[in-house]
Amino acid sequence: MxxxxxxxxxxxxxxxxxxxxxxxxxxxxxxxxxxxxxxxxxxxxxxxxxxxxxxxxxxxxxxxxxxxxxxxxxxxxxxxxxxxxxxxxxxxxxxxxxxxxxxxxxxxxxxxxxxxxxxxxxxxxxxxxxxxxxxxxxxxxxxxxxxxxxxxxxxxxxxxxxxxxxxxxxxxxxxxxxxxxxNTSRFNPANREKYRSAVRMELGLFDSDRVILFLGSGFERKGLSFALEMLAGLSDSRIKLVVAGKDNPQKYRKLANQFGIKDRVIFIGPTKEPEKLYAAADVFFLPTIYEPFSNACLEAMASGVPVVTTRVNGASEWIREGIDGYVIDDLGDMSSCRSKLAQCLGQISCKAADTRRFxxxxxxxxxxxxxxxxxxxxxxxxx
Missing domain, CATH: 3.40.50.2000 (Glycogen Phosphorylase B;)
Incomplete structure (x- = not known):
């Protein structure tokens, strides 16, 4: 054809x-x-x-x-x-x-x-x-x-x-x-062993750090301001946020500074190799205001990284609560959102990678x- x-x-x-x-x-x-x-x-x-x-x-x-x-x-x-x-x-x-x-x-x-x-x-x-x-x-x-x-x-x-x-x-x-x-040949749990240490070293992260990854272009719609606010409410200084995607970060750098977390946020811009970032992450977080379907959420789950995202993200229909991650119903309920993030950081470990279904x-x-x-x-x- x-x-x-x-x-x-x-x-x-x-x-x-x-x-x-x-x-x-x-x-x-x-x-x-x-x-x-x-x-x-x-x-x-x-x-x-x-x-x-x-x-x-x-x-x-x-x-x-x-x-x-x-x-x-x-x-x-x-x-x-x-x-x-x-x-x-x-x-x-x-x-x-x-x-x-x-x-x-x-x-x-x-x-x-x-x-x-x-x-x-x-x-x-x-x-x-x-x-x-x-x-x-x-x-x-x-x-x-x-x-x-x-x-x-x-x-x-x-x-x-x-x-x-x-x-x-x-x-x-x-x-x-x-x-x-x-593409599970590109996005899979094996990447963790291949890339994790080198990518963390490149980003200035320690093995003991708990890394939240935010990846997506169009920071306003993807909910980066909510991600920063939630990070500010997690007092453990070892919890870091890596922000990747195509957008102007200036407004969000200022916001991170206002929240007192500028040293816990790393902006890296757009990436051609997201699989390496998933390998370095402990949880993928996308508190989007509106998202028809985030491919990044599927990529993260296929990579063995649990996902926390909002109900208005079509990819939430794929998430098995407590296995692949958690779904947020109300972004205004910061306490619930932080609780779900904390559960992912502390309990779920690579359960998301049932690659056969992907x-x-x-x-x-x-x-x-x-x-x-x-x-x-x-x-x-x-x-």
Whole structure:
């Protein structure tokens, strides 16, 4: 099949990006021709470079400057360019205007606005709602979830499916829940022995330190301020927080200083090798305000690292309480949150690494996506 994939940035940073790269690898291995429509791309995977004969990139222009113009210009230009060629399947990973399949990896923007309003002052909520960028997202989202514009929506959690139905009344039978998979050859408990000591030494951490890992780009939505506040309430100075991800840390450095924990927080920026950080960590903590499905949570569990995250994270549907970690229902209940973190740090040790279920998950995931592609191919061929 000749397959078009739409993504603004194809880079090595981020859980979504690692997911897309792994899917592309599977499609190429199966002999499909893959075309990536992106505004920015960077191939660092040696295997992907070797497969370049059937992997093609198309530059989607995007107006620089205002974010609202970037969003609208990418959606409009992606539609224009994809229509120039005939594809068997058009699969979008962005909010766009022309696709057969939309993977709702970024969730539902209308729901995100509702969730963030719970944790911000009223004046900020009003300013956010007046921002043209959010109008643009909602304008595109309304058209994206119109049944005549998209054949199939892939949601990565049951919660995500329910949000789309609630806000846009998209036909339930045309939304398929396919949980994300994880590459267990890359993310597994054996990494602990290979990398743990060296990575801790590099970060200036001692063997006796208890390390909480926060990994994710977009610190506000991922809940870094909550992570810092919770760390401040854990008096043991051996408990350290390692923060990795793409965002400006300045605001959060100041917050750590205000909480009196600046010496217990290590900011390292984006990483191309998250598996090494999981190996160095004792618990993975993601107190996100809204998260359709955190790939990093699966990666951590597959690596044998217990996870503490919020109920609004679709990945929480995978967590077996007391085995893989714990789920937070209310970020406002700091006492309960700290208790769950402390339990992970003190009791759970590598119980999360039932890698067989993650391996099965990835195989099932790829088969499910292929099945959707086959269905779209038949519809197009019949049309």
């Amino acid at each position: 000749k397959i078009a994939l739409i993504r603004k940035k194809y880079t090595p940073f981020g859980g979504a990006e690692r997911y897309i790269d792994a899917l592309i690898g599977q499609l190429l291995d199966l002999g499909h021709e893959v075309h990536i429509f992106a505004n920015e791309w960077q191939i660092v995977n040696a295997e992907r470079k070797a497969q370049n004969g059937k992997l093609f990139f198309h530059d989607v222009p995007m107006i620089k400057g205002l974010s609202v113009l970037k969003v609208l210009s990418f959606a409009l230009n992606a539609r224009r360019l994809v229509k120039k060629e005939r594809f068997d399947v058009i699969h979008s990973f962005e909010r766009t205007l022309y696709q057969d399949i939309y993977r709702a990896g970024d969730g539902c923007h209308k729901e995100w606005l509702i969730q963030r309003a719970k944790y911000e002052p009223l004046w900020k909520t009003i300013l956010v709602r007046m921002n043209p960028l959010h109008w643009a997202f909602l304008w595109i989202e309304k058209r994206l979830f119109a049944p005549e514009n998209t054949k199939i929506v892939i949601a990565n959690s049951r919660r995500g499916k329910e949000e789309i139905i609630k806000h846009y009344h998209f036909p339930e039978e045309r939304i398929q829940v396919i949980y994300n998979g994880v 391996q099965l998950s990835w195989q099932e995931h790829v088969e499910a996506v292929k099945s959707i592609y086959d269905g779209v191919f038949c519809i197009r061929a019949g049309g």
